[in-house]
Amino acid sequence: MTNILRIAISSRLNDKDDFKKITLTSENKKAYIYLKNDNFVFQNNDEEAVIEEVDIINKIEELIQKGFKSIICEFYSGDMRIEIPSGKNAKPKITYSKPLIMPEETDSGTIIDPDEANELLKAIEIISSDGSTKADMMRKFIQIDNFIKIILPLLNKSSQDKKIFILDCGSGKSYLSFVMNYFLREKLRRNCHFFCIDTNVELIEKCRGIQKQLNYNNMEFHVSAIKDFQPKERVDIVCSLHACDTATDEAIAKGVLLESPFLLVVPCCQHEVTNQLTDHPLKAITRHGVYKSKLADLLTDAMRTLILEAVGYKVSVTEYVSPIYTPKNILIQAEKIQAKNSMAFKQYLELKNMFSGVSIELERILHNFFDFSNLES
Ligand SMILES: C[S@@+](CC[C@H](N)C(=O)[O-])C[C@H]1O[C@@H](n2cnc3c(N)ncnc32)[C@H](O)[C@@H]1O
Numbered sequence: 001m002t003n004i005l006r007i008a009i010s011s012r013l014n015d016k017d018d019f020k021k022i023t024l025t026s027e028n029k030k031a032y033i034y035l036k037n038d039n040f041v042f043q044n045n046d047e048e049a050v051i052e053e054v055d056i057i058n059k060i061e062e063l064i065q066k067g068f069k070s071i072i073c074e075f076y077s078g079d080m081r082i083e084i085p086s087g088k089n090a091k092p093k094i095t096y097s098k099p100l101i102m103p104e105e106t107d108s109g110t111i112i113d114p115d116e117a118n119e120l121l122k123a124i125e126i127i128s129s130d131g132s133t134k135a136d137m138m139r140k141f142i143q144i145d146n147f148i149k150i151i152l153p154l155l156n157k158s159s160q161d162k163k164i165f166i167l168d169c170g171s172g173k174s175y176l177s178f179v180m181n182y183f184l185r186e187k188l189r190r191n192c193h194f195f196c197i198d199t200n201v202e203l204i205e206k207c208r209g210i211q212k213q214l215n216y217n218n219m220e221f222h223v224s225a226i227k228d229f230q231p232k233e234r235v236d237i238v239c240s241l242h243a244c245d246t247a248t249d250e251a252i253a254k255g256v257l258l259e260s261p262f263l264l265v266v267p268c269c270q271h272e273v274t275n276q277l278t279d280h281p282l283k284a285i286t287r288h289g290v291y292k293s294k295l296a297d298l299l300t301d302a303m304r305t306l307i308l309e310a311v312g313y314k315v316s317v318t319e320y321v322s323p324i325y326t327p328k329n330i331l332i333q334a335e336k337i338q339a340k341n342s343m344a345f346k347q348y349l350e351l352k353n354m355f356s357g358v359s360i361e362l363e364r365i366l367h368n369f370f371d372f373s374n375l376e377s
Pocket residue numbers: 169170171172173174175176197198199200203224225226227240241242243244246247250268
């Protein structure tokens with residue numbers, strides 16, 4: 001095998017997350033090298049064996065000598081095709097293709113096609129084993145589909161080659177991350193890596209089982225409180241979908257502290273502010289319990305938004321999905337654009353004062369980082 005070929009293949013083998021499959025073809029035979037449970041596996045009609053990464057090039061060389069003339073190396077970030085010419089000194093022809101697939105919406109308006117994603121949706125139990133989908137799972141699917149539609153423009157802000165690191169906080173059964181991973185890798189062919197964090201040991205174990213089954217070696221599942229987790233890589237997107245109560249504050253704080261360029265959080269239930277709503281000018285509203293809890297939700301999210309703006313994020317607040325799919329449908333989306341915004345600090349403090357110094361977990365986690373003391377005067 002020529003040096004050119006050796007360099008071309010080995011330079012792409014560095015990133016295991018990006019590796020999909022190598023297919024070698026001779027006149028009437030095929031051989032494969034693929035990843036299974038984190039191991040490189042060689043397979044042809046006669047043999048299936050685990051091989052070390054360092055031996056992949058030697059294996060390909062051996063097969064070329066046996067007459068295999070066409071090699072397709074599939075990576076999530078693009079394919080490499082190699083044709084081996086017959087002449088002794090002729091150079092191999094190497095071509096690269098970068099997939100730029102932007103799938104169209106299905107007839108039902110989703111970006112994920114449930115038929116194409118059948119294996120995945122069954123593995124994560126959105127589709128049950130008999131092929132049916134329960135109403136609550138259908139609602140979950142629509143939420144995730146909409147969430148992914150919102151993430152797409154963010155991905156397009158970086159080049160196709162860039163590996164994207166995503167941190168899913170309070171991931172639970174990790175529906176969101178599993179489907180995102182499917183869509184990013186299988187459909188968009190983006191090289192991506194997921195950190196999924198949850199305090200629930202059983203759920204994390206279950207996710208690891210599904211990960212093995214689907215061979216999603218680019219995903220990590222950790223039992224951890226969000227605030228304690230330290231990813232090994234620089235994170236590009238921090239997201240959380242319905243992380244309970246102050247777990248949403250932990251997710252936002254984690255994104256800020258990790259200097260994540262993008263943050264997307266859909267808050268869930270909120271309790272900590274309700275009990276603090278005692279002395280404020282809107283008592284005519286809060287004498288009714290239902291209004292009080294709605295005001296507490298609103299105030300909590302408004303305070304989160306102002307803190308994000310204060311630490312330099314541009315924030316947009318939208319309903320990411322119709323309330324028929326979930327009543328908790330507010331998406332706080334943030335993009336880091338500047339070091340800080342003192343006007344937003346000021347508004348935050350005004351709001352806090354209006355509600356007799358009400359405080360949220362996000363403020364407490366970021367207190368030192370944020371240096372409130374200089375601004376409280
Ligand atoms: C309502 S579930 C949502 C799960 C998932 N994101 C989804 O949308 O299906 C909230 C999850 O957050 C986890 N959680 C709550 N507090 C947490 C914390 N401080 N750190 C990490 N996970 C937390 C819970 O264990 C639970 O799995």
